[in-house]
Amino acid sequence: MLPNTGKLAGCTLFITGASRGIGKAIALKAAKDGANIVIAAKTTSAHPKLPGTIYTAAEEIEAAGGKALPCIVDVRDEQQISNAVEKAVEKFGAYTIAKYGMSMCVLGMAEEFKGEIAVNALWPRTAIHTAAMDMLGGSGIESQCRKVDIIADAAYSIFKKPKNFTGNFIIDENILKEEGIKNFDVYAIKPGHPLLPDFFLDELPDEVTKKMESHGAVPAFKEGKQDTKSRQRSGPVEETFRIVKESLSDDVVNATQAVYQFELSGDDGGTWFLDLKSKGGSVGFGEPAERADVVMSMSTEDFVKMFSGKLKPTMAFMSGKLKIKGNMGLAIKLEKLMNQMDAKL
16 A cells, blocks of 8 residues: 655645545545545435445545545536535635546646646556446456555555646556555455456457457357348448457457347347357347347447447446446456457447
């Protein structure tokens, strides 16, 4: 674990989502230095499945040695954000550090505020265990995750750096290695257990990536329970599956070991499958021969956007455009394959 140095004493942090999970972990880490924390979150009363409110977080922050200002903030509401900032300035004078979920804005803001405010993005290498992960991943998912402490330590490392450290996209594990951390088992929920790669990081081995880029093996469509009309189908969904098929190989199958079923609505829709469990892998129209591990339901338009990189699966899921039934861990694995499709679609 990265030790506290006291460097954030008197600094004010504006942290969105600080009532629980990663946001709260960052807040508590800074509070140990004696920092002021603005807790900008929506939860004011306890949720039956998601413990923690802005008020309980404030109590923990002050118990850890910091000062807290709980503010009711929905980040989609500009007025609530403005109100929270005003309250922060009134109570603490100003805020010096902010944590937002805004990776897309990093480069532009870093350039705009160069020399005044440092803007960086921080991302985990592996899945992080939070209440939300329990809800998405189901029972047992925690053994494949790291604790929120690793993000808190990585954020703390960034906070200590000068303002000219800006415009960076940082992986938690990498920056902690620079800090001299060697034992990452201390961050694991279950030390020694294989960890689930994060949603957005490409963790496929180099040899798999190279084979996918050269289209690798070209398996035939699997017969299974396919609809007899499958050979007459054409359109963007058919084309997407054709490209996916050409990218399959035994290495991809061995790394995934799952059967996916897609229930697509709209033009060129229907039931489709992607078998990444049988030798060589296969795709096709209709139900798979083997029961699917994951069933994904969405429109054909969003399906094509998702495989071409224009719509992130996690965002599709959180916005309700994508519904998932089955093993969430295997659903996350599929996203790695989608990342390889971007250049081809």
